[in-house]
Each structure stands twice: as structure tokens, then as C-alpha cells.
Amino acid sequence: MMNFEPTLFVVDDDEAMRRSLKWLLETLRLPLQTFDSAEAFLEGYRGEPGVLILDVRMPGMSGLELLERLAESHPSLPAILLTAHGDVPMAVRAMRAGAFDFVQKPYNGQALLERVQAATGEARHRHQRQGERDSAAARLESLTPRECEVLELVAAGEPNKRIARELGISLRTVEVHRHNLMEKLDAHTVGNVIRLYLSATKGIP
Amino acid sequence: MITRASFLRVPLLIGLLTLLFASSVVAAEVRIGVLAYRGVEQAVETWGGTVEYLRRTLPGHEFRLLPLEFIALDAALSAGELDFVLTNPGNYVQLEAAYGISRIATVESRITDDPNYSIGSAVVVRRDNQALQELDDLKDRSLLAVDRGAFGGYQVAEASLRAAGVEPEDLRLRFIGFPMDRVAHAVAAGEADAGILRACLLERMVAEGQLPPGELRVLAPQNHYGFRCAASTPLYPDWPFAKARHTSRELAKRVTQALFALESDEAPAAFTGWTIPVDYQPVHDLFHRLELPPYSRDSQMTPVEMVRRYWPWLLGLLLSALWVVWHTARVEQQVRVRTAQLSAANEQLKQAMQEQAAAERVIRQREAELAHAARVNTVGELAAGMAHEVNQPLAAIGNYAEGCLVRLRQKEAAPELIDALREIDTQAARAGAIVHRLRSFLRKEEPRPVPIDLNDAVIEAVSLFAPEAHRHGVALQTVLAPSLPRVCGESIQLEQVVLNLMRNAVEVLEEAECERREIEVISARVADGVRVTVMDSGPGLSEEARQHLFEPFFTTKPQGMGLGLSISRSIIEAHGGGLAVADAPNGGAALEFTLPVAEDDDEL
Structure with a gap:
């Protein structure tokens, strides 16, 4: 989990572009896969963490359509869209569709590398948070229903007295539940508990 | 000298001859004019054989027999229409003087042994008219003759009548025109007391069954040795075959040779063949005595008299000449007009073609310009796609170049870089090709x-x-x-x-x-x-x-x-x-x- 390598996914119908992007992006020493169409990518992609480098204009499914498709199934895959210079409406649509970044052709190779590196950072970050979210969710799973009720009220910032009154239990019982759930969630402070709860339930970091 | 009928026919005939001439210039025709004193049929019958013979013997020439009367013969000669002439000795002498024709042969007739003594006149009367015995008995009598210009048929008789003391004024003389046979018939029918025939005609008409034998008799017949007909006058040389002045000596020579070579069994019934031309001096003497042309006192005619006498003839000639002049002028004019029209039309055509070519060039130019404008427009509409197309290789080049830079900084092995540099080259060429294609598409050139x-x-x-x-x-x-x-x-x-x-x-x-x-x-x-x-x-x-x-x-x-x-x-x-x-x-x-x-x- 700690030493994962994001994969670079290059999707471009132009062979010269695919090969030259491969040549350039190989210098980042990351796993790299190329696809000649959006359809081919959807077929081969198994949800691996990584960065999508995507040509906007392709026959069949366009880059934007792919992006919109991925927003539902794999929202954590940052995408860099390659667009034609001056195609502002396309850039706007790309960002709205959840693109991490867009690069206008012709571009500076150095700039593209920097964007891709930024995206891989984001990918790592997203992956990490996804991991945290996943473990938080798993930990929440281990709570009893009563502990969950107590956690919701703690996360809402209610003091123990109010929680006890709300749930119709004794203050002591609230304190026991609170201790147990902090143990289960491996959270040492109330702040940690709140963050974990939010990340697991609302996806907020 | 000229009959009324001939008068009217002359201009017509000359015109006709002119036309004939105009229409037959091309054929190498040799025309033989013959005096048709007994009509066309008789003339053809008498001379056709000779012409046929000439045609056979001299195949290079198309001999043609033209039976003509006095006036027509004269006119044809004067128009240069005839190459040879066959006529009676009297007429020959006149034509010789007038047109310079010259005899090349004389016919050998069956009626005489000597062609020097062959033609004379027979004054005929009805057998029962016993009142007439000598020539001077004819005073105050009605006498018929064919034509004043007839030789045997009149002139020879006139000379004998004069010699017998009978002047033409003493006679009730009437010329009734060719053919001469009519004279004999008229006398036989009692229309006149006497008639003048060429000697031998009477005998021939009897032989042909045209007159019953014994119906007519010859007045004051003279005894001529070797002459087989009855004649009232002395005899004169037979018909000559004469060449016209313009006829070449060569042709005349060949015709003469052919005529002389004619065997008697090939000759027609009327004559046995041709011989060297005889002396026509007796005819000259006769004409001298009769004061006939060319010896007439009025042979030196004043122009006025000439016009008076020959006006139909002159008119015919004049009309003919005018027609030729008019026709020539008209043809020339037509040629000029047509030539001018043609060259004008040609000019117009050329100009029209040039104009059309120029118009077509302009149209092609306009179309080419329009097409070019449309291409410019098209390229504008295709600009987005074109930009993308150029961007692809440029982006690829950028990728390779940056990839190389990174590797160089990381001190990576050079062989790898070579492939990338080669790719850069390829992609640059690709971009260049696109630009080139675009440029040629936008090229504006002469439509060719x-x-x-x-x-x-x-x-x-x-x-x-x-x-x-x-x-x-x-x-x-x-x-x-x-x-x-x-x-x-x-x-x-x-x-x-x-x-x-x-x-x-x-x-x-x-x-x-x-x-x-x-x-x-x-x-x-x-x-x-x-x-x-x-x-x-x-x-x-x-x-x-x-x-x-x-x-x-x-x-x-x-x-x-x-x-x-x-x-x-x-x-x-x-x-x-x-x-x-x-x-x-x-x-x-x-x-x-x-x-x-x-x-x-x-x-x-």
C-alpha cells in the first residue's frame, strides 16, 4: 500500500503521438500503457491507480465522453486532456467533466512532464485517501449500532451530556461507548474520529 | 442575195453557234461546215461518209459535220467556228476573198470525168412547153431559182443568160429558197415557165423517183465531153474542200492526205473521191463578168450600205460579242463578288473564332478563379482539422525532443536517442507534407x-x-x-x-x-x-x-x-x-x- 506506483495510461488514436508520448513519459520511470481508442482503454482498464493522458479528439468515443464515463466508475483516476490550441470551449468542458488538467497542443514537453508528475502526485494522494477511506469504512463496519449512533452525535459536535439525553442512556454508558469506538477506529483524538467519519461517509478529506 | 427567211434566222443562229462554241471549247473538235443546198438531210447523206472516214482515219480528232446555208456558213466562218469548209465553187471564191479560206482538195464526182468541168446550170422547162427552145426565149417569162447566191442554181445560168442577151431585169425572176428541189417541183406544177437547177439535179431527182421521167426537160442543152448530165451552160470546177485561215497547216496536211487516200469504193454514191485542188480561175472570171463579189462594183461597200445590207448579221455579231463581253464581265464580277464575300466571310469567321477563343479563355479564367476562391473558402472551413493535423506531428516532435533532453540529462545511452531523432525527422516530414499539400491545393494557376x-x-x-x-x-x-x-x-x-x-x-x-x-x-x-x-x-x-x-x-x-x-x-x-x-x-x-x-x- 505504501510503495505503489501509479500507471500512466496513454489514449491516442494517432500512432506517432502514442509512440512519442511513450518515449517522453518513460523518462518518469513509471509503468505505462498505451491504447489507440477510448473503447480499447475501457476494455483493458481494471481500476489500477494511475494517470490518464487522453487525446480529446478521437474517432468513435471521444476523450470527453470517456472522461464522463470514468467520472462514475473511477473518479479517482486523474486525467490530463490533450486539446487543440485555442479550443477553449473544449477545455472548459474537459474541466467540468472532472479532468485534472488539460494541455494544449503544441505544447512544451517539459510542461507536459510537469503536469503528468503533478497528476501522478494527485493520483498517489487520491490513492492514499482512498485507502484511508477504505480502512475508515472498514473500521466503521466493526462498530455496534449503538456505537454508530454515539459516533454520529460525536461527529456532529454534541457533548456527552447531550448525547446521553438524546439517546436516553446514562452519561457513563456514553463514555464507555465513546472509548470503545475510539479504540475500534484507532483514533486518539476526537478530531481524528470526526475526520475519519467524514471521509468514510461523505468522501470529504 | 439573202432571202427573207435567212435574214431572220441569222442572229439566232449566230447566238446558237456562240453557245455551241462556249459549251464545246474543251473538246478537240474539228468542224467542217458544208453548204446544205438541198437541205440538211441531203448534205449529211452526201458528205457524212467523208466525215465518218476522216473520223476513222484521224482518230485524234472529233470531226463534225455542220450543214449550213449561205448566211450561216458565212457567219460561222466569220466567227471562226469552222476549221474546214465544203461548199460550191462560187461560194468558195467569195469566202476565199472574205475569210482567206483555201482549197486543199476537190471532189471527184461520178457525173464527170474531169473535175474541172463538173458544175453547170440546167434551165428546166416542162416538156410540153414547146415555146421555149433557147435561152433568149425566156425573156419576160417567169423564171424560178433557189437563191441569188446559188452557184449552179443561179449564177452560172445568169452568166449564160446575159451572154444570150437576157438580163435579169428582162425576166420575171423569183428566188424561192432552199432546197433546190422545190424549183423543179414548182416548174413541174406549172407555177413558173422555167427554173434554174444545178446541172445533174434533174437527173438525180428522176433517179430518186421524186420526179416522173420526161416531166421536165433541159433548155438548150450543151454538149460536154465526159459530163453525164444535161446542162444549159458551160461547166465549172467541182466543189472544193477548203481549210479556214486559222486551221493549222499540220491538220490541213493530214486531212488532205486522208482525203486523197480515200478509195473510190469507200466513197458515197455521189462522188468517187478527192483529188488535188483544181484551178478555180473560171469561177473568178465568171464572177468578174457578173460583177459579183469579190468583183462587184459595190464590193467596196460604204459602211452605210454595209450596215444596211448586213445589219441582221452585224446585229447578231454585235449581240454575240456583247453577250460574250457581258458574260465574261458578269462571270468576272461574280468571281470578284464571291471572292470578296469569301474573304469577308473568312475574315469574319477568323475574327469570330478569335473572339470565341478569347471569350472561352476569359470564361476558363473566371471559372478557375471561382474554383480557387472556393478552395480558399474550403481551406478556411477545414482550418480546425488542418490545424489538428499539423499539430499532431509537431506535438510528437516535441515529445521526442523533450524525451531526448531528459535522457541526456540523465546520461542515458546514445543509441536509444538515435531512434527518437529519426522519429523527429519523420514527423517533421509529415508536418511538411501537410503544409505542402495545403499549399498546392491553394495554388492558383493557369488552367492547363x-x-x-x-x-x-x-x-x-x-x-x-x-x-x-x-x-x-x-x-x-x-x-x-x-x-x-x-x-x-x-x-x-x-x-x-x-x-x-x-x-x-x-x-x-x-x-x-x-x-x-x-x-x-x-x-x-x-x-x-x-x-x-x-x-x-x-x-x-x-x-x-x-x-x-x-x-x-x-x-x-x-x-x-x-x-x-x-x-x-x-x-x-x-x-x-x-x-x-x-x-x-x-x-x-x-x-x-x-x-x-x-x-x-x-x-x-
């Missing part, structure tokens, strides 16, 4: 058709259009005939047409929002040339669209001027081909054009 392979134009157009198709997510496919005969045309304009057809197809697909977006460009050899078809997978064309498709500014698209197809059709028609709508097998629309094969390239 050359034989081209339509496949090349299709490939070029498809390359140019591919980015645009790509941009619209349209799959572009080509199905090209492996080899095509060349067509004559301007490649850029034909490229433009193919490109326009593809643009149209893409617009149709865009409009119809089709799931399947495909365009197929097909080239094929067909019966009437080479065909290029652009087919789309769209819904096909509506009836309205089909009708108006090629009209300028007709468009179903919100963007676009609607000029593409109209210009395409102009281009194809200027190339001698046709652009038409067809049905695609997949239900879509198909636009296709056919161009005739270049003339020198039909080997496929």
Missing part, C-alpha cells in the same frame, strides 16, 4: 489540362480531408481501381471536386446525427470513362435536395455557402464529364462523376 490519374487526385483529396473526417468522427475509406486510364484535366480542380463531395457527405452525416459515420470513396473504370463515387452511410437525399443539389447557394446546412456542389459540377462539366446523384446500396447518398478517358490513353 494534362493527362492525370484520377486515383492520384482521389488520394490527395482524401489525405487533405482525412483530418476533417477525423474531427467529425467519420471513418473515411477508399476503394480504388488498381489501374485506371488517364483523364485529361486539372488535378487540383478534380481534387477539389472529390473533397467537396466528401465535405458534403460529412455534412449530411453530421446533420442526420448518424450512429454509423462512414464515407467511402470509390474509383472505377466504366464504359464511358472513369468514375469516382463518394458514398455516405447517411439517410439518403430527399427529393427536394436531389432537385436543387447543384444549384448555387442551395444548402441544407446552417453553415456553408452551398457553393461546393455547384462549383464541382461546373468543374466536371468543363472537363467534359457529368456529376450526378445516385443511390448508395446502403441507403445513403452517393454522388458520382464520370470523366472521359484522355484521347491518347485508352489502352486499358
Whole structure:
């Protein structure tokens, strides 16, 4: 989990572009896969963490359509869209569709590398948070229903007295539940508990 | 001297002769005029054999016998119409003096042993008219003769009558005209007391059964040794065969030789053959005595008298000459007019052709300019796709270059870089090719058709259009005939047409929002040339669209001027081909054009 390598996914119908992007992006020493169409990518992609480098204009499914498709199934895959210079409406649509970044052709190779590196950072970050979210969710799973009720009220910032009154239990019982759930969630402070709860339930970091 | 009837016939005859002459200049004809004193039939019967003989003997010439009376003979000679003349000795002497004809032979007659004594006159009376015994008995009697110009038929008799003391004024003399036979018949019928016949005519008429024997008798017959007919007068030489002045000596010589060679058994009944010309001096003496031309006192006629006497003749000549002059002038005038008309027409034609050529040049120029403007417009509309197309290799070059830089910084092995640098080169060439293609498409040049392979134009157009198709997510496919005969045309304009057809197809697909977006460009050899078809997978064309498709500014698209197809059709028609709508097998629309094969390239 700690030493994962994001994969670079290059999707471009132009062979010269695919090969030259491969040549350039190989210098980042990351796993790299190329696809000649959006359809081919959807077929081969198994949800691996990584960065999508995507040509906007392709026959069949366009880059934007792919992006919109991925927003539902794999929202954590940052995408860099390659667009034609001056195609502002396309850039706007790309960002709205959840693109991490867009690069206008012709571009500076150095700039593209920097964007891709930024995206891989984001990918790592997203992956990490996804991991945290996943473990938080798993930990929440281990709570009893009563502990969950107590956690919701703690996360809402209610003091123990109010929680006890709300749930119709004794203050002591609230304190026991609170201790147990902090143990289960491996959270040492109330702040940690709140963050974990939010990340697991609302996806907020 | 001239009868009334002859008077009227003269001008007509001369005109006729002129026409005859005009119509027969080409044939090498030898014309023999013969005095037809007994009529045309008799003349042909008497002399036809000789002419036939000449025709046979001298095959190089077309001998023709022209039976004529005095006046006509005279006129024909004066018009130079005759090459030879056969006439009586009296007439001969006159014509010799007047036209310089000269005898080349004298006929040998069966009626006499000596051609020097052959022609005389017989004054005939009815046998029962016993009152007439001598020539001077004819005083105050009615006497018929054929013509004042007749030799045996009058002149010889006149001389004898004068010698006998009978002047013409003492006679009731009447000339009744040819043929001479009429004189004999008239006397026999009692219409006159006597008649003058050429000697031997009476005997011949009796022999021919035209007169009953014994009906007429010859007055005061003289005894002539060797002469087989009765005559009232002395005898004169026989008919000469004379050449006209203009007739060549060579021809005259050959005719003479032929005449002399005529065997007696080949000759007709009337004479036995031809001999050397005899002396016609006795005839001259006779004419001298009679004061007849050329010895007449009035032979030196005053012009006034000449005009008075010969006016119909002169008039005929004058008319004839006038006709020739008029005709010549008219022909020349016509030639001039027609020549002028022709050269004017030619000039007009040349000018019209030049104007048309210039107009066509202007039209071609305009069309080329319009086509160019349309190409500029097209490139503008294709700009986005073109930019993308140029961007691809540029971006690829950027990628390779940056990749190389990074590797160099990381001190990586050089061999790897070589491949990348090679790729850079390739991609630069690719970008260059696109720019080049675009430039040639925008090239503006003089329309100059050359034989081209339509496949090349299709490939070029498809390359140019591919980015645009790509941009619209349209799959572009080509199905090209492996080899095509060349067509004559301007490649850029034909490229433009193919490109326009593809643009149209893409617009149709865009409009119809089709799931399947495909365009197929097909080239094929067909019966009437080479065909290029652009087919789309769209819904096909509506009836309205089909009708108006090629009209300028007709468009179903919100963007676009609607000029593409109209210009395409102009281009194809200027190339001698046709652009038409067809049905695609997949239900879509198909636009296709056919161009005739270049003339020198039909080997496929």
C-alpha cells in the first residue's frame, strides 16, 4: 500500500503521438500503457491507480465522453486532456467533466512532464485517501449500532451530556461507548474520529 | 442575195453557234461546215461518209459535220467556228476573198470525168412547153431559182443568160429558197415557165423517183465531153474542200492526205473521191463578168450600205460579242463578288473564332478563379482539422525532443536517442507534407489540362480531408481501381471536386446525427470513362435536395455557402464529364462523376 506506483495510461488514436508520448513519459520511470481508442482503454482498464493522458479528439468515443464515463466508475483516476490550441470551449468542458488538467497542443514537453508528475502526485494522494477511506469504512463496519449512533452525535459536535439525553442512556454508558469506538477506529483524538467519519461517509478529506 | 427567211434566222443562229462554241471549247473538235443546198438531210447523206472516214482515219480528232446555208456558213466562218469548209465553187471564191479560206482538195464526182468541168446550170422547162427552145426565149417569162447566191442554181445560168442577151431585169425572176428541189417541183406544177437547177439535179431527182421521167426537160442543152448530165451552160470546177485561215497547216496536211487516200469504193454514191485542188480561175472570171463579189462594183461597200445590207448579221455579231463581253464581265464580277464575300466571310469567321477563343479563355479564367476562391473558402472551413493535423506531428516532435533532453540529462545511452531523432525527422516530414499539400491545393494557376490519374487526385483529396473526417468522427475509406486510364484535366480542380463531395457527405452525416459515420470513396473504370463515387452511410437525399443539389447557394446546412456542389459540377462539366446523384446500396447518398478517358490513353 505504501510503495505503489501509479500507471500512466496513454489514449491516442494517432500512432506517432502514442509512440512519442511513450518515449517522453518513460523518462518518469513509471509503468505505462498505451491504447489507440477510448473503447480499447475501457476494455483493458481494471481500476489500477494511475494517470490518464487522453487525446480529446478521437474517432468513435471521444476523450470527453470517456472522461464522463470514468467520472462514475473511477473518479479517482486523474486525467490530463490533450486539446487543440485555442479550443477553449473544449477545455472548459474537459474541466467540468472532472479532468485534472488539460494541455494544449503544441505544447512544451517539459510542461507536459510537469503536469503528468503533478497528476501522478494527485493520483498517489487520491490513492492514499482512498485507502484511508477504505480502512475508515472498514473500521466503521466493526462498530455496534449503538456505537454508530454515539459516533454520529460525536461527529456532529454534541457533548456527552447531550448525547446521553438524546439517546436516553446514562452519561457513563456514553463514555464507555465513546472509548470503545475510539479504540475500534484507532483514533486518539476526537478530531481524528470526526475526520475519519467524514471521509468514510461523505468522501470529504 | 439573202432571202427573207435567212435574214431572220441569222442572229439566232449566230447566238446558237456562240453557245455551241462556249459549251464545246474543251473538246478537240474539228468542224467542217458544208453548204446544205438541198437541205440538211441531203448534205449529211452526201458528205457524212467523208466525215465518218476522216473520223476513222484521224482518230485524234472529233470531226463534225455542220450543214449550213449561205448566211450561216458565212457567219460561222466569220466567227471562226469552222476549221474546214465544203461548199460550191462560187461560194468558195467569195469566202476565199472574205475569210482567206483555201482549197486543199476537190471532189471527184461520178457525173464527170474531169473535175474541172463538173458544175453547170440546167434551165428546166416542162416538156410540153414547146415555146421555149433557147435561152433568149425566156425573156419576160417567169423564171424560178433557189437563191441569188446559188452557184449552179443561179449564177452560172445568169452568166449564160446575159451572154444570150437576157438580163435579169428582162425576166420575171423569183428566188424561192432552199432546197433546190422545190424549183423543179414548182416548174413541174406549172407555177413558173422555167427554173434554174444545178446541172445533174434533174437527173438525180428522176433517179430518186421524186420526179416522173420526161416531166421536165433541159433548155438548150450543151454538149460536154465526159459530163453525164444535161446542162444549159458551160461547166465549172467541182466543189472544193477548203481549210479556214486559222486551221493549222499540220491538220490541213493530214486531212488532205486522208482525203486523197480515200478509195473510190469507200466513197458515197455521189462522188468517187478527192483529188488535188483544181484551178478555180473560171469561177473568178465568171464572177468578174457578173460583177459579183469579190468583183462587184459595190464590193467596196460604204459602211452605210454595209450596215444596211448586213445589219441582221452585224446585229447578231454585235449581240454575240456583247453577250460574250457581258458574260465574261458578269462571270468576272461574280468571281470578284464571291471572292470578296469569301474573304469577308473568312475574315469574319477568323475574327469570330478569335473572339470565341478569347471569350472561352476569359470564361476558363473566371471559372478557375471561382474554383480557387472556393478552395480558399474550403481551406478556411477545414482550418480546425488542418490545424489538428499539423499539430499532431509537431506535438510528437516535441515529445521526442523533450524525451531526448531528459535522457541526456540523465546520461542515458546514445543509441536509444538515435531512434527518437529519426522519429523527429519523420514527423517533421509529415508536418511538411501537410503544409505542402495545403499549399498546392491553394495554388492558383493557369488552367492547363494534362493527362492525370484520377486515383492520384482521389488520394490527395482524401489525405487533405482525412483530418476533417477525423474531427467529425467519420471513418473515411477508399476503394480504388488498381489501374485506371488517364483523364485529361486539372488535378487540383478534380481534387477539389472529390473533397467537396466528401465535405458534403460529412455534412449530411453530421446533420442526420448518424450512429454509423462512414464515407467511402470509390474509383472505377466504366464504359464511358472513369468514375469516382463518394458514398455516405447517411439517410439518403430527399427529393427536394436531389432537385436543387447543384444549384448555387442551395444548402441544407446552417453553415456553408452551398457553393461546393455547384462549383464541382461546373468543374466536371468543363472537363467534359457529368456529376450526378445516385443511390448508395446502403441507403445513403452517393454522388458520382464520370470523366472521359484522355484521347491518347485508352489502352486499358
